[in-house]
Amino acid sequence: MQNKVLVVGAGGAGLVAAIHAHDNGSEVIIFTKDYPTRSQTSMAQGGINAVLKHSCNDSVDDHIANTLKSAHGIADEEQIRKLCSEAPESVEWLDNIGVQFSRTKEGKIAHRRLGGASGDRACYAQDYTGLKMLHTLYDQVLSRNIEIKNERFLLDILLDEDKNACGVSVLNKRDSEVENYYGSSVILATGGYARIYNKHSTNAVGSSGDGIACAIRAGARVSDMEFVQFHPTALKNSSILISESARGAGGHLLNSKGERFVDELKPRDEVARAIHNEMNKGEDIFLDIRHLGEAFIDAELPQERKLAKLYEDVDPVVDLIPIKPVAHYTMGGIEVDQNSQTIVKGLFACGECANHRVHGANRLGGNSLLELVVFGREAGLSASNHAKKTKEYEQTNHKQTNDLLTQIKTFANELNFYEIREALGDLFYEKVGISREKKSLQESLTQVESYLSRLDLMGVSDGSKVYNTNLIEFLEFKNMLELSALVLKGALSRQESRGAHYRSDFCDEDKAFAKHTIVDINGVVE
Amino acid sequence: MNIQIQRETLVQYSVPEVEGSTLLEVLNHIKTKLDPSLTFSSGCRSSVCGSCSMRVNEKEVLACSYKVKDGDVISPLKNVEVIRDLVVNMDKAYAFNSLSKAWINKSSTTPDVSQEEEKLNEVQSDCILCGSCYSACPVYAVNDEFKGPFSLTRVYKYVSDVRDADVKEKIDVIQNTGIWDCTLCNECTMVCPQDISSKADIEKLRMKSTQYGYMDPNFGSFGGGLDFL
Numbered sequence: 001m002q003n004k005v006l007v008v009g010a011g012g013a014g015l016v017a018a019i020h021a022h023d024n025g026s027e028v029i030i031f032t033k034d035y036p037t038r039s040q041t042s043m044a045q046g047g048i049n050a051v052l053k054h055s056c057n058d059s060v061d062d063h064i065a066n067t068l069k070s071a072h073g074i075a076d077e078e079q080i081r082k083l084c085s086e087a088p089e090s091v092e093w094l095d096n097i098g099v100q101f102s103r104t105k106e107g108k109i110a111h112r113r114l115g116g117a118s119g120d121r122a123c124y125a126q127d128y129t130g131l132k133m134l135h136t137l138y139d140q141v142l143s144r145n146i147e148i149k150n151e152r153f154l155l156d157i158l159l160d161e162d163k164n165a166c167g168v169s170v171l172n173k174r175d176s177e178v179e180n181y182y183g184s185s186v187i188l189a190t191g192g193y194a195r196i197y198n199k200h201s202t203n204a205v206g207s208s209g210d211g212i213a214c215a216i217r218a219g220a221r222v223s224d225m226e227f228v229q230f231h232p233t234a235l236k237n238s239s240i241l242i243s244e245s246a247r248g249a250g251g252h253l254l255n256s257k258g259e260r261f262v263d264e265l266k267p268r269d270e271v272a273r274a275i276h277n278e279m280n281k282g283e284d285i286f287l288d289i290r291h292l293g294e295a296f297i298d299a300e301l302p303q304e305r306k307l308a309k310l311y312e313d314v315d316p317v318v319d320l321i322p323i324k325p326v327a328h329y330t331m332g333g334i335e336v337d338q339n340s341q342t343i344v345k346g347l348f349a350c351g352e353c354a355n356h357r358v359h360g361a362n363r364l365g366g367n368s369l370l371e372l373v374v375f376g377r378e379a380g381l382s383a384s385n386h387a388k389k390t391k392e393y394e395q396t397n398h399k400q401t402n403d404l405l406t407q408i409k410t411f412a413n414e415l416n417f418y419e420i421r422e423a424l425g426d427l428f429y430e431k432v433g434i435s436r437e438k439k440s441l442q443e444s445l446t447q448v449e450s451y452l453s454r455l456d457l458m459g460v461s462d463g464s465k466v467y468n469t470n471l472i473e474f475l476e477f478k479n480m481l482e483l484s485a486l487v488l489k490g491a492l493s494r495q496e497s498r499g500a501h502y503r504s505d506f507c508d509e510d511k512a513f514a515k516h517t518i519v520d521i522n523g524v525v526e
Numbered sequence: 527m528n529i530q531i532q533r534e535t536l537v538q539y540s541v542p543e544v545e546g547s548t549l550l551e552v553l554n555h556i557k558t559k560l561d562p563s564l565t566f567s568s569g570c571r572s573s574v575c576g577s578c579s580m581r582v583n584e585k586e587v588l589a590c591s592y593k594v595k596d597g598d599v600i601s602p603l604k605n606v607e608v609i610r611d612l613v614v615n616m617d618k619a620y621a622f623n624s625l626s627k628a629w630i631n632k633s634s635t636t637p638d639v640s641q642e643e644e645k646l647n648e649v650q651s652d653c654i655l656c657g658s659c660y661s662a663c664p665v666y667a668v669n670d671e672f673k674g675p676f677s678l679t680r681v682y683k684y685v686s687d688v689r690d691a692d693v694k695e696k697i698d699v700i701q702n703t704g705i706w707d708c709t710l711c712n713e714c715t716m717v718c719p720q721d722i723s724s725k726a727d728i729e730k731l732r733m734k735s736t737q738y739g740y741m742d743p744n745f746g747s748f749g750g751g752l753d754f755l
Binding site: 034035037038039040042043092095096097098100101102103104105106107108125126128131132135136139140142143145150174204205206238240241303306307310311313416418419422460461462464466467468469470 | 546557558559562563565566567568569570571572573574575576577591609610611613615616617620623624627628629630632633636638639640641643644647648651652653654655680684687689690
């Protein structure tokens with residue numbers, strides 16, 4: 001028995017999976033392209049949804065109903081039921097391991113309101129919820145002495161002769177050596193792909209969908225890639241996130257005339273679209289939280305004040321905050337079953353890179369931190385149980401080679417891929433953003449396919465073997481380009497409007513499209 | 527505008543002056559338009575992931591929050607191995623979290639936490655592990671096994687947490703190459719982007735340690751301090 005589980009990605013989902021696989025008796029190795037605490041999870045601000053024993057005027061059924069409604073008919077009700085009913089124990093677990101939740105006067109975990117929720121449901125730690133969760137999870141991983149391989153970039157999933165996952169191939173960033181690691185189960189927890197939108201995204205620079213691109217190459221399916229959530233309130237100049245909790249606490253959205261134009265607590269797709277429409281009329285849009293008062297802002301929203309001052313040069317206590325909607329979260333991802341396993345045996349996925357069908361066409365605020373705990377645990381346990389009953393893989397049989405790095409060395413490097421990466425982001429923001437239509441989607445797909453065909457004219461000019469970020473960024477760019485084509489194909493074929501996917505040429509939801517867009521390496525499956 | 531970056535040698539770059547540009551924006555400009563071999567780390571661009579800590583004119587900053595000025599000299603963090611240009615190897619520094627056993631010893635039931643108790647370590651739990659304090663700490667010049675500012679702040683975070691069922695293990699482990707090796711110079715506090723004072727946390731851990739029967743070993747060598755009289 002080998003009983004080894006490899007976890008790729010060390011954000012919240014990966015760490016939760018690693019902890020549970022370890023506690024279930026498996027040997028676990030975690031791989032991250034940076035260091036665990038540098039993950040995207042650190043940027044989550046608002047909170048984690050959970051109806052707790054002391055919740056007032058709220059219930060698990062309400063949580064389920066709100067999540068289902070926001071998903072616009074393409075979520076799996078059973079999965080949502082699991083998500084919401086396991087939320088209380090998930091938050092109790094986080095409390096037990098030391099996450100610094102904000103408290104009520106009675107010493108209970110405090111709740112706040114987020115968009116699309118019928119009650120105050122998000123548990124939070126000021127506006128540093130993700131940061132404090134991530135670091136606490138990291139400490140728990142250290143307490144178990146789980147091995148962490150830092151600064152390893154995922155190149156490919158290794159497959160055995162039966163096309164089952166048997167390991168991972170990673171590039172050690174420090175010396176550019178390719179390293180193969182073998183295990184009976186591989187868990188992908190590599191995050192989303194909103195960085196396709198480049199500077200028009202709240203995301204960290206590493207959100208390039210590496211795991212999703214690798215999963216497709218390994219034979220897995222992905223789904224609903226066209227559903228990209230735009231967060232209504234990012235800082236206008238830097239696209240840095242201002243938490244939904246600012247609106248949850250009573251913050252207003254104003255146009256240039258100082259008028260409110262939308263119920264600020266609607267789900268993100270509706271609020272983002274309302275802002276988009278105002279902006280198209282030439283309005284500048286502002287978030288106004290001045291009336292909440294300095295004491296409240298410093299106690300509950302300290303990070304928002306800091307970010308607004310630092311990156312927009314405004315103080316929310318006395319100034320309006322200039323905002324715009326930008327790409328924030330990708331609902332699409334790797335198709336998984338009830339055990340978080342893909343159709344590739346031994347390959348599991350959780351977190352933003354997976355599609356557990358709980359967000360559907362539009363994720364609710366506070367459900368992504370919840371998802372990473374509930375399905376991180378499920379993936380960890382499933383992968384561990386799978387590893388326990390799988391016989392040791394004979395590494396000497398392994399024949400898979402990776403030619404990509406050798407190929408890249410021959411690339412002409414005539415075109416600066418950084419310029420194309422920026423152009424791709426601008427193209428997506430303009431034509432594959434909040435409002436889409438056939439002609440511009442087709443033009444965008446032609447453009448992306450043209451970029452893909454010219455990859456060999458791009459390439460890497462830095463020849464160093466030591467920490468070659470030029471090479472890593474090119475590999476990330478290639479992954480993003482591959483996923484861009486899938487986003488576009490999904491958006492083109494979905495001739496309706498649903499949740500975050502809005503088609504100006506098909507403005508209404510169409511029952512005929514109340515289904516998932518499923519794709520594998522050969523094209524559309526369903 | 528000209529800035530200099532400590533690579534294998536000090537290299538000067540001319541970049542357009544844009545009002546309010548962060549250092550990270552300037553580094554990205556150089557990498558994507560002038561010199562793709564320039565090597566640095568970045569992540570969130572919003573001061574919360576701790577990736578882009580480096581030094582400007584000898585002082586630790588996050589590149590994503592520092593507003594760059596003509597003539598600035600950029601160099602990597604100190605007290606850590608430089609891998610390339612501004613990228614350093616944090617493995618050894620982060621390992622001090624494990625050596626300090628900086629995690630909760632879980633209780634079978636989780637007690638409520640009052641708002642006052644929550645405030646005891648709210649600031650300490652804002653730490654982003656950027657390593658600025660570690661770089662600024664002068665102790666490493668003479669003692670490379672010092673558990674160091676961020677790890678000791680992390681220990682304090684849990685020691686002060688009412689949910690921790692047993693803090694003695696942590697108190698025991700920070701006696702050697704830990705809290706008593708700090709010179710209380712306060713350099714860590716001066717550079718922390720999250721307004722954490724590891725120096726103050728170390729002082730609180732010293733007080734806590736005396737409750738567990740530990741004494742300042744430096745003090746002991748002076749015969750219990752009476753020699754001063």
